[in-house]
Amino acid sequence: MTILDIPRxxxxxxxxxxxxxxxxxxxxxxxxxxxxxxxxRRKFTIVVVGTGLAGSGAAAALxxxxxxxxxxxxxxxARRAHSVAAQGGINAARGRKVDGDSLDRFVKDTVKGGDxxxxxxxxFRLAEESVRVIDHMDAIGAPFAxxxxxxxxxxxxxxxxxSRTYYTRGQTGQQLQxxxxxxxxxxxxxxxxxxxxxxxxxxxxxxxxxxxxxxxxDLRTGAIEVQAAHAVVLATGGYGKAFFHSTLAHNSNVxxxxxxxxxxxxxxxxxxxxxxxxxxxxxxxxxxKTTLMSESLRNDGRIWVPKKAGDDRPxxxxxxxxxxxxxxxxxxxxxxxxxxxxxxxxxxxxIEAGHxxxxxxxxxxxxxxxxxxxxxxxxxxxxxGNLFEMYADCTGEDPxxxxxxxxxxxxxxxxxxxxxxxxxxxxxxxxxxxxxxxGYHGANRLGANSLLSACVDGMFTLPHTIxxxxxxxxxxxxxxxxxxxxxxxxxxxxxxxxxxxxxxGKTGSDRFHRELGxxxxxxxxxxxxxxxxxxxxxxIRDLRHRFWSDLRVPGTGRELNQELEKxxxxxxxxxxxxxxxxxxxxxxxxxxxxxRVDHQTRDGEALRDDRNWCFVSAWExxxxxxxxxxxxxxxxxxxTFAAVPLQTRNYQ
Amino acid sequence: xxxxxxxxxxxxxxxxGDFVTYVVDDATPEMSMPELLDRLNxxxxxxxxxxVAFESDCREGICGCCGITVDDRPHGPVANTPTCQxxxxxxxxxxxxxxxPFRSAAFPVVKDLVVDxxxxxxxxxxxxxxxxxxxxxxDAEDRQITFRRAEKxxxxxACIGCGACVAACPNGAAHLFSGALLTHFSTLxxxxxxxxxxxxxxxxxxxxxxxxxxxxxxCVEVCPAGIPLAAVAAVNKEMMRAAWRRGSDD
Numbered sequence: 001m002t003i004l005d006i007p008r009x010x011x012x013x014x015x016x017x018x019x020x021x022x023x024x025x026x027x028x029x030x031x032x033x034x035x036x037x038x039x040x041r042r043k044f045t046i047v048v049v050g051t052g053l054a055g056s057g058a059a060a061a062l063x064x065x066x067x068x069x070x071x072x073x074x075x076x077x078a079r080r081a082h083s084v085a086a087q088g089g090i091n092a093a094r095g096r097k098v099d100g101d102s103l104d105r106f107v108k109d110t111v112k113g114g115d116x117x118x119x120x121x122x123x124f125r126l127a128e129e130s131v132r133v134i135d136h137m138d139a140i141g142a143p144f145a146x147x148x149x150x151x152x153x154x155x156x157x158x159x160x161x162x163s164r165t166y167y168t169r170g171q172t173g174q175q176l177q178x179x180x181x182x183x184x185x186x187x188x189x190x191x192x193x194x195x196x197x198x199x200x201x202x203x204x205x206x207x208x209x210x211x212x213x214x215x216x217x218d219l220r221t222g223a224i225e226v227q228a229a230h231a232v233v234l235a236t237g238g239y240g241k242a243f244f245h246s247t248l249a250h251n252s253n254v255x256x257x258x259x260x261x262x263x264x265x266x267x268x269x270x271x272x273x274x275x276x277x278x279x280x281x282x283x284x285x286x287x288x289k290t291t292l293m294s295e296s297l298r299n300d301g302r303i304w305v306p307k308k309a310g311d312d313r314p315x316x317x318x319x320x321x322x323x324x325x326x327x328x329x330x331x332x333x334x335x336x337x338x339x340x341x342x343x344x345x346x347x348x349x350x351i352e353a354g355h356x357x358x359x360x361x362x363x364x365x366x367x368x369x370x371x372x373x374x375x376x377x378x379x380x381x382x383x384x385g386n387l388f389e390m391y392a393d394c395t396g397e398d399p400x401x402x403x404x405x406x407x408x409x410x411x412x413x414x415x416x417x418x419x420x421x422x423x424x425x426x427x428x429x430x431x432x433x434x435x436x437x438x439g440y441h442g443a444n445r446l447g448a449n450s451l452l453s454a455c456v457d458g459m460f461t462l463p464h465t466i467x468x469x470x471x472x473x474x475x476x477x478x479x480x481x482x483x484x485x486x487x488x489x490x491x492x493x494x495x496x497x498x499x500x501x502x503x504x505g506k507t508g509s510d511r512f513h514r515e516l517g518x519x520x521x522x523x524x525x526x527x528x529x530x531x532x533x534x535x536x537x538x539x540i541r542d543l544r545h546r547f548w549s550d551l552r553v554p555g556t557g558r559e560l561n562q563e564l565e566k567x568x569x570x571x572x573x574x575x576x577x578x579x580x581x582x583x584x585x586x587x588x589x590x591x592x593x594x595x596r597v598d599h600q601t602r603d604g605e606a607l608r609d610d611r612n613w614c615f616v617s618a619w620e621x622x623x624x625x626x627x628x629x630x631x632x633x634x635x636x637x638x639x640t641f642a643a644v645p646l647q648t649r650n651y652q
Numbered sequence: 653x654x655x656x657x658x659x660x661x662x663x664x665x666x667x668x669g670d671f672v673t674y675v676v677d678d679a680t681p682e683m684s685m686p687e688l689l690d691r692l693n694x695x696x697x698x699x700x701x702x703x704v705a706f707e708s709d710c711r712e713g714i715c716g717c718c719g720i721t722v723d724d725r726p727h728g729p730v731a732n733t734p735t736c737q738x739x740x741x742x743x744x745x746x747x748x749x750x751x752x753p754f755r756s757a758a759f760p761v762v763k764d765l766v767v768d769x770x771x772x773x774x775x776x777x778x779x780x781x782x783x784x785x786x787x788x789x790x791d792a793e794d795r796q797i798t799f800r801r802a803e804k805x806x807x808x809x810a811c812i813g814c815g816a817c818v819a820a821c822p823n824g825a826a827h828l829f830s831g832a833l834l835t836h837f838s839t840l841x842x843x844x845x846x847x848x849x850x851x852x853x854x855x856x857x858x859x860x861x862x863x864x865x866x867x868x869x870x871c872v873e874v875c876p877a878g879i880p881l882a883a884v885a886a887v888n889k890e891m892m893r894a895a896w897r898r899g900s901d902d
Contacts, residue, residue, distance in 0.1 A: 060786065061786040061787075064786055075709070075717070076717070076769060077716075077770070077772070077773050077813065078773075079716070079813055080709060080717050082709070084715050085710045085712055085714050087714070096793070132789070134792050135789040135790065135791055136784070138789065138795070138842065139782065139784045139788075139789035139790070139792070139842050140781070140782045140789075140842070141781075141782045141809070141842060143797075143802045143809050143840060145802060146796075146797050146798065146801075146802040148798070148799045149796070150796025150797055150798050150799075151793055151796065152792055152793060168809075169806060171714075171806070171809075173714075174714055174810075174812070175806070175809060178809070178813075182780060182782075183781055183782075185773060185776045185777045185780070185781060186777075186781040186783060189777040189778075189779075220762055220763075249709040249711070250708060250709050250710075250711060252709075283682055284680050284682045284683065285680075286680070286683055286687050286690060287682070287687065288686065288687050288711060289711055291711070291712050292712070390713065390737075393713065393739075396739070396741055459786045459787070506698070507697075508697035508698070510690065511694070552697055552700075555702055559664065559763070560664075560762060562703070562705055563697065563703055
């Protein structure tokens with residue numbers, strides 16, 4: 001057995017949530033936040049890492065307020081951040097229709113959808129600010145879908161029974177991201193934000209538990225640069241790419257967040273990783289990712305498998321009575337719009353029981369035949385046209401005539417750097433936004449809440465909480481470049497790069513990454529078991545050992561070196577992966593996307609244990625030799641639910 | 653599939669470049685162009701060489717990162733399809749495929765297949781945005797936009813900023829890109845208050861770094877977002893309009 005004892009820290013963490021009713025917490029918090037006067041704002045330097053919706057939004061908003069902002073992205077342009085790919089839509093608790101939606105229902109759906117492992121007050125803030133997000137994004141040019149009468153149009157997503165998702169065809173993420181990146185460019189043009197492209201943040205300068213700057217590498221020249229700051233925002237996205245085959249972009253990574261963790265930031269719920277039920281199945285050895293088909297497709301597509309295991313007739317030859325619409329059968333109230341964790345698990349069950357379809361028998365059908373018959377091809381084209389094209393591009397099949405094939409794929413990380421109600425991590429002055437954080441989604445994120453949380457954090461939360469922090473540090477100078485803390489951090493970061501270049505083995509980092517992904521899918525995937533997790537931990541440690549003895553990174557560190565970039569990221573994934581498994585092993589219950597086979601009801605549903613596990617785990621890093629961190633220490637923050645009482649999730 | 657690749661190798665912007673020939677023996681029809689390069693690079697790393705630098709990220713045709721010239725055509729043989737969605741099923745076993753960076757004076761080569769497309773961002777900085785501060789927006793429902801208008805704006809807003817239009821243009825013009833930007837905003841009421849100001853700023857930036865448009869239309873054939881040719885016309889139209897409006901912003 002790998003894990004004998006997981007060290008646990010007391011007392012519980014304080015999330016600094018305002019006392020009292022969570023529904024009014026944000027209102028009260030804003031009233032009590034300290035301010036920085038307009039004339040003093042330009043004296044503060046804020047570094048924002050990442051230019052997705054959270055990063056662009058925060059950098060632009062803070063720039064508009066008059067702070068001196070330096071924004072980093074590893075891309076060649078801010079617009080390319082991976083928020084661009086969240087195409088389905090963005091939720092907002094506007095509750096304008098008469099379908100029973102409201103702010104409270106949004107909170108209820110989100111908390112319940114997340115299986116009661118989110119911070120309730122954060123969800124209220126998310127709901128409250130969601131209204132303004134739509135207004136702002138519309139105002140800066142996102143062409144939201146409109147009704148014929150000119151009003152905003154909505155659709156529904158998994159886990160809810162109302163229609164609260166705003167969208168722009170199948171390009172919502174793209175349109176929001178491009179709009180946000182343009183507002184960022186507006187601030188660059190105005191001189192309030194300095195945008196540094198193709199830079200990767202390698203480390204954080206931390207003194208006395210407080211962040212004082214970042215160390216970054218210019219990816220085109222290899223130059224190492226230091227940027228001192230009064231506050232730093234990490235808006236660096238999620239870590240699903242640890243699974244290699246994931247819906248994430250190729251360069252998405254955990255590095256900046258992981259380096260912050262190594263410097264003392266606690267990492268919350270690393271094992272909460274969502275498997276998206278409508279990803280394209282893996283079909284070939286050199287496949288680089290699992291492309292995501294938007295969940296919005298489940299509005300009109302029906303999911304089914306052949307009733308007979310091993311039936312390999314073409315889909316259209318299987319008669320109606322021999323098809324099993326298993327989601328509609330098992331979850332009649334939600335049907336094909338059952339939440340993601342439930343839909344993913346149900347698909348996995350079907351595939352494992354031999355009902356999988358496609359050449360590798362690793363997928364299920366998502367069929368638009370009935371919708372096309374009912375609505376006509378034109379309407380379907382209008383609703384999902386570009387998604388259908390994307391599917392045809394990827395697979396070479398025409399989804400208008402043959403059902404799509406989909407399978408669960410690693411997707412959104414609900415875990416991330418632990419932060420308090422003000423989005424501040426356990427390192428003072430280090431804030432987190434968007435998917436890099438943890439607060440809203442619990443153990444399962446509802447569809448269309450991801451763009452929303454990134455927007456709310458960047459545009460409407462951090463611009464309040466960061467000034468509140470900075471107000472206590474007025475007239476403090478930036479850390480000098482020759483400060484020992486700076487030189488030491490630079491030395492650490494360069495030492496790590498040199499170590500990667502010096503391994504001198506034979507194998508490229510991609511191969512290790514692919515193998516890590518296989519271990520994670522097997523051991524820490526849609527369903528987890530204690531034994532499987534322990535084995536995965538052993539395998540990860542072994543793989544890490546091989547990585548550090550057999551890695552080959554060609555070239556040098558003083559040039560554009562994509563192999564070096566990848567190696568650094570894979571090294572971090574190899575460490576994070578163990579923490580994911582330790583967290584999943586430790587959390588002796590099932591909740592949301594964390595499904596432990598030893599904790600399920602007789603019907604195979606997740607069995608939560610609120611008596612013992614109604615808290616968020618936040619892990620403290622324990623240093624160790626290169627590539628072999630010590631056993632992490634578990635902290636915990638108890639979760640309380642005042643507005644949405646703890647209850648068993650039931651989507652039947 | 654056996655694919656012979658002639659790949660442009662150039663160690664840095666200053667260094668001279670040349671084509672180097674490689675063979676990938678175990679390519680498969682499902683592979684996308686970046687996956688073929690992944691396979692090639694795996695092979696090169698195993699053999700102790702230096703892999704080919706190329707950009708790609710989402711690999712879903714959305715981020716606009718990828719973009720190389722395949723057999724003299726930006727993105728590749730399938731029209732209106734980004735590099736990452738060009739699959740080998742459109743090639744034959746034994747084919748010789750030539751890969752090189754997007755060629756344009758405005759896009760200097762950084763290394764191998766990577767080019768610097770920051771000129772596109774400088775066009776955006778010229779005024780390709782709506783000047784509304786965070787939190788100050790009116791209720792989006794107060795602004796009625798017809799279904800058709802929103803759809804039209806979206807047709808132009810779909811641009812992924814890949815730069816293929818520039819690479820395809822014999823003049824190296826960025827009119828499809830900048831016209832899409834201007835039309836997107838001029839179609840929507842929220843873009844109107846600074847329509848003329850935007851046109852002046854954007855066109856000034858375009859003229860500073862890109863060539864003039866000759867309406868050849870090559871750009872439209874390679875555009876992965878299917879931006880209509882009308883975008884090209886819009887650049888002059890918006891500029892003329894701005895000139896008539898003299899010094900006014902809208």
